[in-house]
Amino acid sequence: MTSRRDVTLTYTVLGLFSLIALAPIAGIVFTALQDPDGLAGFGRFDGIHPGNFADAWRDGNFGQYLKSSAIVTVCVVACSVALSVLAGYAFGQMRFRGSQVLFYVLLLGLMIPMEAMIVPLYYDLRDLRLTDTYWALILPQIGTSVAFGTFWMRAFFRSVPRSLVEAARIDGASSWFTLWRVLLPLAMPAVLTMTVLLFMWTWNEFLLALVMVTDEGLRTAPLGLSFFQGRNQTDLTLLAAGAVIVATPVVVLYVFLQRHFIRGMLSGAVKG
Amino acid sequence: MAAVRFTDVDKRYGDVDAVRRLSLEVADGEFMVLVGPSGSGKTTALRMLAGLESISGGEIAIGDRVVNRIAPRERDIAMVFQDYALYPQMTVFDNLAFGLRRRNVPKEDIERRVQTAADLLGLEALLSRKPGQLSGGQAQRVALGRALVREPQVFLMDEPLSNLDAKLRTQTRGEIKRLQHEVRTTTVYVTHDQVEAMTMGDRIAVMNDGLLEQVGTPEDLYERPANRFVAGFIGSPAMSFFDASHVAEDGAARLRGQDVDVRVPDAQRLPGSVTVGVRPEAARLWDAGRNGIVGPVRGTVAYVEALGRETFIGVDAGGSRLAVHQEGRTALQPGDSVEFGFVPDRLRYFAVDSGEALG
Numbered sequence: 358m359t360s361r362r363d364v365t366l367t368y369t370v371l372g373l374f375s376l377i378a379l380a381p382i383a384g385i386v387f388t389a390l391q392d393p394d395g396l397a398g399f400g401r402f403d404g405i406h407p408g409n410f411a412d413a414w415r416d417g418n419f420g421q422y423l424k425s426s427a428i429v430t431v432c433v434v435a436c437s438v439a440l441s442v443l444a445g446y447a448f449g450q451m452r453f454r455g456s457q458v459l460f461y462v463l464l465l466g467l468m469i470p471m472e473a474m475i476v477p478l479y480y481d482l483r484d485l486r487l488t489d490t491y492w493a494l495i496l497p498q499i500g501t502s503v504a505f506g507t508f509w510m511r512a513f514f515r516s517v518p519r520s521l522v523e524a525a526r527i528d529g530a531s532s533w534f535t536l537w538r539v540l541l542p543l544a545m546p547a548v549l550t551m552t553v554l555l556f557m558w559t560w561n562e563f564l565l566a567l568v569m570v571t572d573e574g575l576r577t578a579p580l581g582l583s584f585f586q587g588r589n590q591t592d593l594t595l596l597a598a599g600a601v602i603v604a605t606p607v608v609v610l611y612v613f614l615q616r617h618f619i620r621g622m623l624s625g626a627v628k629g
Numbered sequence: 630m631a632a633v634r635f636t637d638v639d640k641r642y643g644d645v646d647a648v649r650r651l652s653l654e655v656a657d658g659e660f661m662v663l664v665g666p667s668g669s670g671k672t673t674a675l676r677m678l679a680g681l682e683s684i685s686g687g688e689i690a691i692g693d694r695v696v697n698r699i700a701p702r703e704r705d706i707a708m709v710f711q712d713y714a715l716y717p718q719m720t721v722f723d724n725l726a727f728g729l730r731r732r733n734v735p736k737e738d739i740e741r742r743v744q745t746a747a748d749l750l751g752l753e754a755l756l757s758r759k760p761g762q763l764s765g766g767q768a769q770r771v772a773l774g775r776a777l778v779r780e781p782q783v784f785l786m787d788e789p790l791s792n793l794d795a796k797l798r799t800q801t802r803g804e805i806k807r808l809q810h811e812v813r814t815t816t817v818y819v820t821h822d823q824v825e826a827m828t829m830g831d832r833i834a835v836m837n838d839g840l841l842e843q844v845g846t847p848e849d850l851y852e853r854p855a856n857r858f859v860a861g862f863i864g865s866p867a868m869s870f871f872d873a874s875h876v877a878e879d880g881a882a883r884l885r886g887q888d889v890d891v892r893v894p895d896a897q898r899l900p901g902s903v904t905v906g907v908r909p910e911a912a913r914l915w916d917a918g919r920n921g922i923v924g925p926v927r928g929t930v931a932y933v934e935a936l937g938r939e940t941f942i943g944v945d946a947g948g949s950r951l952a953v954h955q956e957g958r959t960a961l962q963p964g965d966s967v968e969f970g971f972v973p974d975r976l977r978y979f980a981v982d983s984g985e986a987l988g
Contacts (some may be wrong), residue, residue, distance in 0.1 A: 520714035523681050529702040529777075530730030542718040 387604060388597035409603060413585075413598035421574060422581030423606070429494045433559045436495075437502035438552055441507045442544070444503065445510020446536050460511070466504025471497075471564055479486040479568050488621035494577065498562060513547040514540065549614050557607050572598055578603040630693030630815055631782040633678065640673050649839040654830075657857070658813045660806070662830030664820055666862070672787055674916075675819045678706050679785050691782055702731070707776035708785040711792065713768045715760040717720040721771050722756040728779045746774040749808065752772035755871055766797045771917045773805065775810070783904070784809070784816040790825065803829055823863050835859050857984035860906050860977060866934070868906045871947035872981060875899045887948040891923040894975040904979040909941055909952040911975035914959075915968035924970025930961050944969060961966045 359367075384400035392403050393412065412422060448460050456622070478497055479488065487493045515541060517523070525535040541548070566580045582603050586596055633655040640648040646956060648670040649751035663671040667730055676682040680701035689696055696704050707728070715724050725743045734742070736777040744833055748755050748768045760768055769789065778823050789805070806829050809816050820826055826833045827847045835842045835850065835858070843855040855870045860868045866978050873886035884905060915925040928946025940955045945966055978987040 478862075518712060518714065520710040520718070523726075524708065524710060524714040524775075525716075526681070526702075527679060527701045527706060527708050528728035529780075530727075534731070539716055555732075575662050 366368065379614060385597050385600055388593060389568045391594045393592075393594050399593065399597075407502075409594055409598040410602060411508045413602060416595065417581060417585040417599050417602075418573070419578065419581060419585075419599065419602050422576055422578040424604070425491075425575055426578040427606075428491060430556060430559045432491075432495045434500055434552060434555045436499050437506050437555050440499070441505045441506025441510050441551065442536075442541070442548065445512075445514050446506040446540070448507060448511040449514025450517070451532075452517065463504050465509050466501055467508055469563070471562075475564060475568055478489045480599075489570050489572050489575065490576065494562075494566055497565060498559050502559065506551055506555065509551050510544070510547065513544055517543065528558075553611055553614050556610055560607050588596075630649055630657050630813065632902050633686070633783055634660075634663075634698040634816060635674070635678075636690070636692040638674070638677065638684060638688035638689060640670070640682060641685045646839050648677070651836075652806055653689075653834055653841060653844060655815055655817060658815055660809050660816045660818065660831045661820045662820060662826040662828060662833045663836060664823055664826040664833055664862075665836035666840070667819060669836040671819045671821075671834075671836045674836070675785055675787055675817060678783075678817060679706060680704050681903045684783050687969055690841055691818060692920060693774065703879075704780040707779040707781040707783075708787065709772050709776050709789040710839075711788040713760075713772040713792075715763075715768060715771055715775075717760050720757050720759055720895065721752060721763070721774075724760070725752075725756075725778050728775065740779070742778045744776045745773075749777065749811075750774045750804075751945060757845060759855055759894060763943050765793055766801070767952060769797075770804075773808070780812075782812075782815065784814050784818075786816065786818040788820055790820070791817075791822075798825075805829065824865060833863075833864060838860075852899065853986070854906075854977065857904065857906070857986075860979070860986075864908060866909050866941050866952045868908050868977070869912075869949060869951040870904050870906050870979070871949045871951065872902065873905050873947070874902050875978075876901070888945045889926050889972075891926065891971060893923060893971075893976065899978055902982070904980050904981050906949055906977035906979060906986070907971060908975060908977075909954040911972045912944075912969055913952060913972070914942075914955055915970050921968035921972060923973050926970065927966065927970040930965045930967050932963055933959060933961055935959070942967070 372560075380400075381555050387400050387402045388397070389409055390405045390407070390411070391397060391401060392406050393409055395403055444463070448456060482488050482497075484495050487496070521533055521539065525539045530539065560577075561579055562577070563579045565581070566577045567583075570576060582599050633653075635651045638651040639646065642656050642751060651670070652672055652721075653661075653674075665671045670777055673682060677684050678691075678696075680696065680699065683699050684760065690752070691704060691706070718726065719727065721745060723984060725746060726739050729739045729742065742755075742847040744753075746961075747756060750773060752767075752770055752774055755767060755880060756935070763771065769792070772789065776786075786805075790801055793801060802825060805818075818829060821930060827850075830847060833842060834844045834848055837858050843850060843859045845853070850863045854863065854868075857870065861870070871882040871886055871889065873889055876883045876885065876890065882893050882899070884893055884903075886905075913922050915922075926946050928944040928951070931944055931945050931950055932943040934941040934943070935958055938957070938959070942953045942955060942959060944951050944953050946969075951969075977983065982986055
């Protein structure tokens, strides 16, 4: 039994940390809503002026940046999720020669940071005449995302009771059908969580975009925000509004998908 | 329906032999139980038959067809798993229909067969539920139903009762036996529980350490165990053993061991020293009536297991612990001295070194 005092203490601690975590976000939002002609100060609340967003959108060319980000992110996430599910299924459920070694090779992609490979990657892509195209942003990020995604989905497929797959095999289902109709419905929480993570990482990727593209029309939102900051050193309100615009899609996706994180789909499948 | 034949089947994992030269025939329509302790290879044998494990050597045939290289879904088998393995996102109906849909059975046929199986197993009210909403016993019946609707050549069951509580297990045991009797489908049933094996199997194959020790009817195994392992594994409480010398004595024989000196009819030619196997019912208290028993043998009561209708008394004598059967109850307590005797023609003899049955 937890006593009333314990509960109070728990909530106090949790509340405090929530406040610490949320304060900067609230600060940015408040700053973005400040009177553009008033005295700018971080986190100061002096009424709601949504016009700042329109100004930032126009001044910062965010329409273009968000479009680029959306193209890159949707391509990367869609391809990575599809490939990760397939690769995770293979590594998690199938036995084949060299699977261990291959899996470790894949993990390298997870362990080597973008900073370490960005220079050779730039030269490679330049040789392929892909710099300054969307491909330069999409292909490398599919590579790194699949490393994580495979790792993530393999863990899920390994946790599925073997007997479930075997039952499907005996019942006459092919590997493909087993994945599609038996396992994937169970994997939805794992797939959606992975989707959110990959979306967030891809959306926020800065270094790759900075190195690979110079064309204004290809710049992604974080890059745009950075250039916008360079031009608006002094206008804190507009900068905050730009930051909020760039962050919103990720937040919206998270809020939308987290409701679908259905847990416990497996409960009752097998005695456990 | 079809017969099943294992011919010299091996299964190796690296250096470990899980199954060694297994040869076993299961007749068409027979209920064969594979029984043995953990690691005896019984589940591996079943999984090889199912096609879930490759076969390292030998040959497995279902009917006239060698299935070594045939995929599980083409073997026309249905399997009931220990953890049921129901598809959690599908209703009971869809679980039952899954295998039929994969085989392109016409829709009306699926309906009919699922209904028939549901009637047979009392699942009508559960058809629209999902596995998460079923009790253990219900999930178990759905798992059986999923095998039943397929109307396969062979049923494979891998310890299907081990997740049920004792009462439900006894009940389901009878139910599976009844179903199998009705549909007459060849069944291979794996269990580590010798009571399940004895009550369900037409014949039983006892496995130990990858080897098939003996195949026979429950009565064969109980009355005529091929070796000490089978003798000790089948029966509850288990057969007890003690070592004795065997000396011929004017038309009969004398068994002499520590604490033991009894005259037995010399029906068999036995070597000088033997291991004597005693079923609990082949040992009776001396006072309870000396008719037909030889003895007495003195010992000390080690434990008393009173089951109500009968009592098993563990007695330390002859250098080992022997179980003695007694109708009804007893006033004996652990530590008491006691005298008992043997039913001479119920004693079994085994070679001291190899453990093989003698006589």
